Amino acid sequence: MKNILLTAAITIQCAVVYAQNFNGTFWTNGQGSFEATQKNDRIEFFGSAMLGEVGYDFTLIKRGRTTYSTEQGGSYTFGKYVEYRTIDDGTDTPLELLIAYDDKDEMTEVFYKFDGSIDDLLAHNFLSLLDGVYTDAAGKEYIFDGATINGTPFEVLSDEYAYANNIKYKGKYYKIMFSDNGVNIYNARKASGMVFGDVYNKTTLYKKLRKKTAQDPPLTGRWQYTSTSIVNVGMLSYFCDKTQLRLMRNEIFARRGYKFLSPDLKTYFAKQPWYKPVSDNSKIHFSDLENLNINIIKKYETAYPADFYKKVERGM
Numbered sequence: 024m025k026n027i028l029l030t031a032a033i034t035i036q037c038a039v040v041y042a043q044n045f046n047g048t049f050w051t052n053g054q055g056s057f058e059a060t061q062k063n064d065r066i067e068f069f070g071s072a073m074l075g076e077v078g079y080d081f082t083l084i085k086r087g088r089t090t091y092s093t094e095q096g097g098s099y100t101f102g103k104y105v106e107y108r109t110i111d112d113g114t115d116t117p118l119e120l121l122i123a124y125d126d127k128d129e130m131t132e133v134f135y136k137f138d139g140s141i142d143d144l145l146a147h148n149f150l151s152l153l154d155g156v157y158t159d160a161a162g163k164e165y166i167f168d169g170a171t172i173n174g175t176p177f178e179v180l181s182d183e184y185a186y187a188n189n190i191k192y193k194g195k196y197y198k199i200m201f202s203d204n205g206v207n208i209y210n211a212r213k214a215s216g217m218v219f220g221d222v223y224n225k226t227t228l229y230k231k232l233r234k235k236t237a238q239d240p241p242l243t244g245r246w247q248y249t250s251t252s253i254v255n256v257g258m259l260s261y262f263c264d265k266t267q268l269r270l271m272r273n274e275i276f277a278r279r280g281y282k283f284l285s286p287d288l289k290t291y292f293a294k295q296p297w298y299k300p301v302s303d304n305s306k307i308h309f310s311d312l313e314n315l316n317i318n319i320i321k322k323y324e325t326a327y328p329a330d331f332y333k334k335v336e337r338g339m
Contacts, residue, residue: 043089043107050121050134053148053255054185055079056141057134066091068099071141083121093123101132110311118253118312133319135253145187146170146179148258151248157205157232165232182222188261189223198225201261205234236295243297244274254316259323272320279307 045059045066057070057079064085071079079099083091091105102123109117123132137144150169157165166173177192188199189211196211209225237243242250249271262268273281273288280301283289292298301307309317 053257145181149187156235205232246271249316268324275313
């Protein structure tokens with residue numbers, strides 16, 4: 024086992040697997056897809072940094088059992104070296120990771136192996152965020168479960184900006200945008216994109232829905248998936264409000280009963296009926312997946328100015 028320092032107070036234990044076979048595998052950071060070709064100790068990755076933007080590449084050179092240096096000159100750069108790790112994500116097969124670091128040993132990027140198309144990945148990102156029970160102003164319930172609303176299927180549509188918050192439901196187009204307490208659903212008009220695909224322009228507001236907070240342990244809170252599956256930058260880019268990202272990250276702590284010192288977090292989580300603070304934070308233990316997600320969210324939370332993604336119309 025090797026400890027990977029994530030924050031000043033959190034470490035993650037990752038099981039070491041020495042026999043890595045990259046040839047023909049696909050890896051993603053949540054927005055792009057890269058296919059690996061292995062030639063002895065040299066692994067070349069080629070694919071797209073975002074949907075449709077093909078031609079990106081990077082190369083890793085093996086330097087240890089689980090460590091790789093990044094070769095300079097590739098069109099996609101993200102760090103100085105990479106470590107291969109696996110963690111238990113609750114499925115039958117461990118989640119395989121490539122974690123990149125800069126020259127200060129700070130994490131810069133996380134790739135994980137996946138099967139499926141980039142459209143499948145983008146749809147997964149969006150549906151993971153959307154799943155849950157919502158109510159409108161009249162109290163009517165709307166259950167989003169996979170690609171269904173109250174049991175009726177809808178089609179998830181990716182646009183040329185690599186976002187999938189567009190749906191076709193009962194023959195009509197809608198754009199779903201995340202709000203502070205749920206989602207805003209807009210009527211949308213389909214138009215041809217400039218290069219990589221269609222675009223879906225919002226027109227008039229159709230409905231505002233408030234998300235009901237899950238109350239059943241252990242998966243409580245608004246963002247339960249942060250304790251059950253890996254998050255990625257494709258998912259997090261739907262949130263350009265750093266306040267929401269901070270709450271999302273700290274909900275992982277709260278789910279374990281973490282006793283907060285920050286007044287705003289203390290007040291916010293005290294209002295959540297599911298939150299049960301413990302007396303001693305040192306006795307709290309997070310899963311490997313939770314530790315990883317805490318670090319991924321923290322990196323994204325601090326990496327960009329608050330209005331970075333507001334330049335692209337794709338959801339709050």
